[in-house]
Every structure is written in C-alpha cells, then in structure tokens.
Amino acid sequence: MPDTRKPRPASVQPYSGPAGGWGSLRSVESMLLKEERVATGNAVLLRQNKPEGYSCVSCSWAKPKVPYPFEYCENGAKATSWEITRKSIGTDFFERHTISELLKWSDYDLEKIGRLTHPMRLDRERDRWVPVAWEDAFREIGAELRGMDPKRTVFYSSGRASLETSYMYALFARLYGHNNLPDSSNMCHESTSVGLPLAIGAPVGTVQLEDFDKTACILSFGQNVGSNAPRMLHPLQSCAKRGVPVIVFNPLRERGWERFTNPQSPVEMLTRKETRIASQYHQLRAGGDIAAITGVSKALIEADDLAMAAGRAPLLDHAFIQQHTHGFDSYAAWCRAQEWSEIERWSGLTRQAMQDAASVYAAAPTAMGIYGMGLTQHKKGVDNVRMLVNLLLLRGNIGKPGAGILPVRGHSNVQGQRTVGISEKPELVPLDGLAVQYGFEPPRDTGMNTVEACEAIVEGRVQAFIGLGGNFVHAVPDTDRMEASWPTIRLTVQIATKLNRSHLINGQVAYLLPCLGRIEEDVQASGPQMVSCEDTMTHIHASWGKVAPASPHLLSEPAIVAGIAKSTLEPNPKVPWDDWVGDYSKVRDAIEASYPSVFKDYNKRVHEPGGFPRPLPARQRDWKTETGKANFLVPGGFRTDLETDLDDGEILQLVTLRSNDQFNTTIYGYEDRFRGISGTRQVVLMNRADAEARGLGEGDTVALATAVDDGIRRQVRGLQVVFYDIPRGAIGGYYPECNPLMPLWHYAEDSKVPAAKAIPVRVELEKRAVMAAE
Template structure:
C-alpha cells in the first residue's frame, strides 16, 4: 500500500474481463491456483461446498460457474498456501503486529496451532489443545454465569451454531450476540411487526415472475454479485429496475456475464438499473413517503376518472391494519419537506412511483443502506408499506427481499443464536436436555460492548469474526478489552481482534468449510441457510491446511465438556463423531422448519423454510399485515445540527468482505493503493476549503464531549450528493459512538454518521 490513492473513474462493466483478471491475480498471490478447478466443479453446487462469502441464494439449476468474484476471492483467501504457525509468532511480538494493516495480518496465512498469549514475551506461543480447553473451562467455571459473552460471526454452519447456542444456555445465559446485530437486526425487528416474519418473503423463482424491481441501499456489484445473474435475466424480459443509492455504483449500471462467451467477446454490457436515483444518506423514508404520496394522488385521479385503481384496495381491506393512520401521515407530508429531506426533485420521485404503479408484481430489495440508521426499523417498515399499498407481498414475483451478508448469518439465528428469549423454543430445549434454560434476555452486540466497558463482562468467546475491529467506539473498546479475564477466539486467520488481548487469551484455529472435515463416522456434511430461507448441504473437498486443526463443532464440544458438568442427555462426543445426529436434534427442536432434515440435504436449490407471509398468513398481534407510519422523514442523528455537519456512509470496497481486506484495488470505484480516503461531492470539498486531492480529518459531531477522529484521509471528488460523504469500513468505525444505533434494534448507525471535516496541511488542505 502507498500513502496516496490513485483515482480514476471505472468505466468498464462489472464482471467481464475485470473480474477474470482479478481472480487470476488473487489465486496467484495466495498460491491457491490449484483450488480454481474446484470453484467450477463444486462451489455452491449439490455435492460440493457452499461459499463462505455472501448468503445469496443458490439456484436449483446451477450455472456452469456458480460463484462470483467475491466468493472466489474468499475461497483463495481461505485455501492460501501461506501459514501462520508458532514460528511466525516467534518472529513477531503482538506490539509489532498491532502496527500491521488488516490486509497484512490476514495475508500472513492460515493459523495452524492453538496459541496462548504470553504477556512476558509479548508473543503468542504454541500450546496443546488439551491444555487450552482445560484452562478455558476452569476460568469459565469460576465466572458469574452472566459475565461471559458467546459471540458468533455468520460463518459457522447450522450444526455448529446449534451446539454453540446450547453451550451458552447450559452454561447459564443468553448472551449470544452475533454479526446480525451489526447489520440486519433492524430487519429482524421491523419485519415481524409489519408482516409477522423476521425474514424476507422472496424465493429465487420469484425473479422469474416479477415485472418490476425496487432496490434501496444495496450495492450488488460489491456485496452480493451473484444477484446480477438474476437481474440480467430480469432485464432480458425488459423489466424495469429502479435503484435508490447515494453513490452511483458500477454494479447497478453495467454487467458483462463471464459465463456468456458472446458478451465477453464483445464487452457489450447489460444495463441493470433502468432508473437510478441518488438521495442523501438516511433520507429513504422521505423518498418512499414521496412515492406513496404520488400513488395516493394517482389513485385519486383514477377514482375520479373511473379508471382502474392504483392501490390494491381489496388486499388492503382484507389483509392489513393501520392504513388510515399511514394515509393521513403521507397526505400530510408536503412536497417541500420531502424534497428538502432527500435532495431529489418532486418529478424524480413521481417518476419512480409511476414505474412502480405500472407494475403488477414487484420485488423490493434492500441492504444495510436502510438498516444502519437511527430510524432504520421505520425505514424498513416504510418499504413494506409501499409493497402493502399494492398487494405486493404473498404474490408470485413479488415480496420483500433483504440481502444478507455473511453466508449463514440468517441460519444461525434460525437454530437459536439469539439473545432474545422470545425467539428461542426454550421449553423444547428444557424438555430434551433436562435443564432449566435461563429466561432472561441476554446481551446483544451493543450491550456486550457496554458490559465490557463497565467491567460486567469478564469472558468473551468468539466463534469467528473480527469483533473489536467491526464494532463502533473502537478507541475505548480496545482499551477496555484488555481488562477481560478471558478472551477466546476461534479463527482461521490472524486479525486485529486477536491482538487486543485480555489477561488470558487463546487463538483456536479451525477448518474452513471447503476443507474435508473427517470425524469418527467419516467425512462430515454441514448445512447453511441462504437469504431466501433455503437450506443447503456443504461438503468440504480440500485437504485441511494443517493436521493440527479442529473443526468448529469439535472446538465447541470440547469447550462445553471442559466448562460444564457431564450430562447423558447431551452427548457432545457422539455429535462430533456424526453431524447427522446434530441435525436430528435440530429437527426435534424446530420440527416445522427442519422435519426430515437429513433426508432433504441435497434438494437442488435447497429446501425452503416455511414463511407464513408468503401465503398471506400474518403472525402479528393484529393478525394482519401492519402499515407503520414513520415518525420522521429522515433517519439520521443530525437533528438540530447545521450544514457544517455531513452524513458519513461507511462502506466496503470491491477488494473486501466484511473486515477482511483482500487488497487495495476498489476496482469498481476506480480507487487504488490506499483505503485512507473519503469520497466527497466536489462542491462540498470546495465549501470546506479543501483542495482537489487534498487531505482532511473527520471528527464525530455527536456532541457528547468524546473526541473521535480519523486523520490522514485523502479527499476524492466523487458522484455523491451534497451533504453526504463516504469512507471505508472498518477504518472509520472509530467515528461512530456506541450509543448511535437504530432505535429498537440497536444496530450501529453506520450509514449516516454525523461528522465534521477539516482540511489538513496548509489552508487548502494540501
């Protein structure tokens, strides 16, 4: 990495030869070229392994290559020939490694041996698995039961996740925060209130039947590129795709499918977004209110002229509640308020509403651009309101479609990783395992951070992830983390969270999903749930990176055996020997979702869990789908602040998945060599006295007296609305106060962070 970024707008399509060259580069760089044939043969295919990157659906009829650039990078990253064993740690102190970048840390290679931090030498040193589990178990036994947190990233399979949540509850708490708390927890709170289910209603087959797609706050090119296959087919039917996103993202604009030889030869892209609107960050409620206002006006005109109605009045009467209050709110909002809030013109919003009004079956896609705001829950519910106005839930080709991030983040919640006891069948667990589960809600991610800060949390078990790097309030959190008595990280590669050590710290290296997991009964199968609630089997095909690695189920079982009294009702060793037995347990506790689990493993496209809202069955308090009127037209924390405050969007690059940085080529945005940048409207840059290409400092505008700054950011003129800026996650997480989260869901509000910007260097920011 160099100190200065190189920026040149990317004019080539998403996919195409750019993706091919990127994959060759990454396979070569990681010494993982030999894994490439398996990508075509086995990746996301029946009989093969499921991708550890995004959670997008896997079709019943797979493409020749059922992977995207991001999924291939993740595979090369995991199957790298590089190793970080005890000899690596003998050469480097933790203090030295703390100076390394995120990329450099993970690029050191796969962890191979269990490691314990030695404060005397400031190094990780090798230890035995037996010694590690014995000490971890002894310390856990000494803690108050509510003083331990069991965190889970979205990587672990359903079998591991089930065992992990059972470990926590047998231990004595529901402290099961997970990566969903940081991204789509807002969805899991909003949708049950509106339609009675915490997940989306769309199946992959609905894309074949839709005649319009709306997208809010989702960048498909970087975050879930395999959606582009379905979108390309949709566009082949001349279906409109209406996109709302503050930044113009190349994935929405042009796509060349590497699996279409003719398109590759001509480099003639498919235009994905037919309509592209760039509202200000955090203003989607205003946009959707304007669209709803336009729909009401069109319906009034239709009624006056005797034309067909625009709203689905029969559906609204039979299936919904709260419509009158919602209508009053929308009609009462003025166009002046709406356009001032979102930065779009009235005609632009009305045009978008017209596209929606002319369609019969509409899918609404959304991502964290809606969920990570102060009023994230209300924003998601406003999108549901739009769909309900025209009966677009419970109809083929229509529905709500949250795009989840990590590969099994939705599935782990399904099998019990949840801090909210109402989401878990505790009585069924009690009957099956002969214990009394704790009934008090546990800590979510924000509450776990608060517990670490105030000293209530003494132990932290991390099942994957890079927790300390991913959370807000990084400066304070890193300081307080060092006061933990026990920090245990189950991991595949080194990351910054492992270097923020507690008094006792262990790194426990594990297999990856694409590796053969051989246990007593032979090679094992694991399962995952995709964004559309479909369950898929995954079989590892590659030789493990080291013979010393243990599987995630084995590590969870050994911690449980060391920390808990033995119970014949919980045969940890038998479960580890044959994961099919764990699937039998899951089916017993969740029979509606997982009946005949082992018999359905290889259903092409996966088998879907039932979602009542797909059938227009509304499991809400009213027994109907609920219109929810929002309390404001924008969802940010900047009320009462002047125009010196900007709304910061933190986002990922094209060379990144979550906190894993594969390199310094954000190709689709044309930004190379550095991640210390801020994207800014040129007019805003000039307004703040920063020269083109100059440097700046961002500081929090939270007004709570705590200094939060990120300096040394190179300013890049970018196509982004005035008042909105963008910079990379996790580098700019330090600007997010822990208390700035979505109301009700406590998801950190990382997509409209109030900040101030000041030039560095001379008066012109040089």
C-alpha cells in the same frame, strides 16, 4: 513481511468497465495467483454452490436448483482463495514477531500471511502467542469459565459458522447459564428482524429465487449489488433483458446497478456486450429513504384518488388492502398530509423523480422490494424497513409470485444461525422444548446484543469473551474505546482460520484456536462430514469440504465448541457432545427435535437441489401479527439520523462503505476497481462542492472528527480527499477504518444496529486536526 513504508497516495482513475466482465475475471485469477492456487483453485471453484459441493463462505445469496457452470462471483472466489491459500503461519512465526509488533501491521497484511495452524496461548510476559496442546487449552478455558458468573460472559459468533456448530454453541451458552449470544446480525440486519415481524409477521424476507422470473418491477434501496451480492446480477440481468424496470434508490452511483457483462457468457465476454440494469437511478440524500418512499407512496395514493373519482381503474390493490391489511387509512392520510416541499428537502429528490418511480411501479402487476444496510444502519432503520413494506402493501406485492420483500443478507449463514438459537432474545428460542430435551432449566432473561456487549466491556462488566469467528474488536463502533477497554476482560478466546486485529487485543488470559474452514475436508469418527447453511431466501443447503486441511493440528468448529463445553459443564447424559462431533447427522437430528416445524426430515431434505425452504406463512398471506393482518405502520417523521438541522453546513453525514476488494472486515487488497480507487483505503469521498466550500482540493489530507459533544473526541486522520459523485451533505469512507468515529450510542432505535450509514462528522485539514488534538 508487510510494507511498512508510509502509505502511498491513492491512485484515482475512473473505471469505465461494467460490473463482471474481464475486470472480474482478472481480479479472480490475480487472487488465486497470490494464494498459490491457480490450478487447483479454479478446480475447487467449480464445486462452489453446487450440489455435493460447498456453500460459499462469503455472502448468503441463494443457491439455484440448476446452477451455472461457474456458480460463483468475484467476491466469492476471493473468499475461497483466501481460505484455501497454501500460505500458513507456523509456531515459528510467533517466535519471530511480538504482539506489539503485529499491532502495527494492517488488516490486509495480517490476514494475507496465511492460515493459522496450531492452538496458541498468550504469554503476556513475552508479548507472544505460544503453542498449547488442545487438551490443555480446553482444560484451562473450562477452569476459567467455571469460576465466573455466566451472566458476565459473552459468546459471540460471526455469520460463517454452520447450522450444526451454531446449534451446539447456543446450547452450550444456555447450559452454562446465559443468553449473551450477540452475532454479526446485530450489526447489520437486526433492523429487519425487528421491523418485519410487526409488519408482516415474519422476521425474514419473502422472495424466492424463482420470483425473479415472474416479477414485473424491482425497487432497490440502499444496496450495492456489485460488491455485496454479485451473483444477484444474474437474475437482475435476466429481468433487465426482458424489459423489467429496475428502480434504484441509493446515494452513490454503484457500477453493479448500472452495467453488467456476464462472465458466464462467452459471447458477452468476447464482444464486451453490456446490459443496462437500472432503468431509473435516484441518488437520494443519505438518510432520505423515509421521505423518498413517502413521496412515491403519496404520488401513488393521490393518483389513485383521482382515478377513483373519475371512475377509472384504481392504482392501489383495494381488495388486498381490505382483506389482508390493517392501518391503511392512517398511512394514506399521513402521506396525503405531507408537503411536497418537505419531501423534496428531506429526500434530496425532485417531486418529478418520485412521481416517475410511482408511475412505473403503478403499471407493474407484480414488484419486489430489495434492500441492504443502506436502510437498516440508520437511527430510524426499523422505520425504513417498515416503510418499504408499506410501499409494497399498497399494491398487494407481498404473498404472491413475482412479488415480495428481500433483505440482502451478508455472511453466508448469518440468518441460519439465528434460526437454530443464536439469539440474545429468549422469546425467539424454544426454551421449554430445550428444557425437556436436555433436562435443564434454560436462562430466561434477555442477553446482551452486540452494542450492549460493547457497553458492558467498556464499563468493565464482562469477565469472558468467546469469539466464534469474526474480527469483533475491529468490526464494532467506537474502536479506540473498545481496544482500550478490552484488556480488562479476564478471559478471551478466539476461534479463527486466519490472524486478524482482534487476536492482538487480548484479555488477561487469552487463547487463539485455529479451526477447519468450511471448504476443507472434515473427517470424524463416522467418516467425512457435511455441514449445512441457510441462505438469504431461507433455503437450507448441504456443504461438503473439498480440499485437504491447512494443517493436521486443526480441529473442526463442532469439535472446539464441544471441547470447551465438556471442560466447562457438568456431564449431562442427554447432551452427547462426543457423538455429535463424531457424526454431524446426529446434531441435525437434535436440531430437528428442537425445531420440528422448520427442520422436518432434515437429514434427507438437506440434499435437495436448491435446498429446502423454511416455512414462512407470510408467503401464503398468513399474517402472524397481533391484528392477524399485514400492518401499515406510520413513521414518526422524515428525520432518520442527525439531530442537527439539514442546513448546518459544517456537519456532513459519513456513509461507511465497502470496496469490491473486501468482504466485511476481510481486506483482500487495495483495488476498489468500480470506484477507480487503488493503492490505499485511507480516503474520503466528497462532493466537489462540499470540498471546495471548505477550501479543500482533491488529494488534500484531512481528518474526520465526530460532530457530537459527549466528552469524547473521536477522530480518524490521514485521509485523502477524492472528489466523487455523492450527494451534497454526505461523504464516504471505508469500513472498518472509520469505525472509531461511530459512538456506541449511535444506533437504530429498537434494533440497536450501529447507524453506520449516517455518522455526523466535521472535516478538518490535517494541520488543523493536529492543532485541535494538541
């Protein structure tokens, strides 16, 4: 049962330990204990990210050819224990609890009760989920879909579905008649997918794991390695130990970039030895990335001008620029023309800090640029990504060993599902080939992305929503408006392993379909099955389930997709749904036929240690752009988010954050160890000066209100003020709790990624907020 008492105040005790170390080990064992998997869980974890093992269900960090003995991180271990828990939800649970009652539970309480075990249908009159046979669920869902306009239906997918499932799901959507295939990438790295092709001719990063062994410099922007991709700390530690400078640009000081103790090393654990990771740490203004990169570029270009004039060796790679790039003169002229005073104002950094970064970068023969959603989730997120490319191109740092650009992806197969057709953009899918392969005419119109699907739901234009994993309603912006609009949908279907809030906000007709998790054994007609995933470095890996299923009533994701598809579509002899469900290798054969250049010898190569890489011409300096070269692209200016002036002291920029006790919308607990916050997630991190200027003290209870005038009042109440090392003008709050503050229209230009890293808000004392609401 959940704790229904009034939430206790946050406990704030600064954490002095490093990332990793004993804190990480204790956290993992505590999670295994809570999920009743201490002995067997540790044995299962030994197969995580290993050959003949399973791919982590958490982040998409690369799987090395020669893995560590313990090839998992704290967050990955939590995700595994969360999935293989011995706790489960029988049909009796839903007899005891109405949906209205469950809506009062927290996200953590909903998921911690265990695995879903039976397919369920909504009984609206009784306000309950009730059991339904799989055959009946498929037949009824199919009947609903057959009576609808396909263009008014949405097939969403989170990033955890395998390549096999994703391919089948995307094909089902197009056979049905639409390209409405939004996914979690629309909410995070779509700015990458839009920004990189024009710059380098590829929608993904160019770095390979072995490049960490060859690089001489690392630049990181807007990425929290300790919480979002902790296994990256292993190659970062190796780089730091051999003297590679690691230059970090991030508004908050995050422990993973500061210090690390390797849990894989008995010596480090026993001696508590720590490795310093960042050699420079620049706390730029939230949204100050374009200005900061301009400053580093300007310092580098002007130093090169002086060196060339004096007859010294140049700092820029002019041979590379001339042979492989287009637009350098325009970019260099733009950088030279920017005033240092404006660069400092918009970046929040001193000229000296940016020159120091430029000096180290200039001295390195190779360098990599790493970034996360701190770049992509801004209104100018696409420009942010292209600016980092500009910086790398100045010294020829794309397309050679030890160099390149590296977007750090989130969900474990979020990149892969786009590779096999999960995309609202028809130009990214081989529709002509699919038409021949399956004997149908695919839809050619552009479908809805995540924001557009939300807009259509608010406007009442969506008739059906199918969710392949995830917690869509709670993950998207404008949460309150989305929840209010959701019941207008005729049909909602959620495919899931655990209960979450999206399963309690339902359409008029609703189904909750429990599936096997990736870590569970999947036995079909031809025997045990493996699935495959693509990591953030474009390598395709095999994944074998290792534990017994949570319930005999579960079906695999491919079986569920096929079951709905067969009940919806007319039979097509070229689409062998039953054969695919019985033998996933046949799905992989179909994928290879659809994407021969990417998946050549798929069923053979997928078992290679370290996986096999997708071909990426930019790694060989083959630029698939209109100019035939990599392109320098000039930004429109320094303003990345706010329409108001920087000096408007009333408005602050809210940066949404994840704790190290969560992954995306999944909350594992209330211990944000690295930030020293425990007991609650209802906090707002404030610069002491910003708080005191508003008459606020640490521990005060406040509300945040969105500082826009569009006729809608958006507010989150009951937040406790915590003084924190965050730049003035910015505040921090947890995702997804702060999503109600983000308007649907507050997104990145061109990519429509929600601009969650700079939401304009006002801070109000709780009593003031209550009066304003009344």
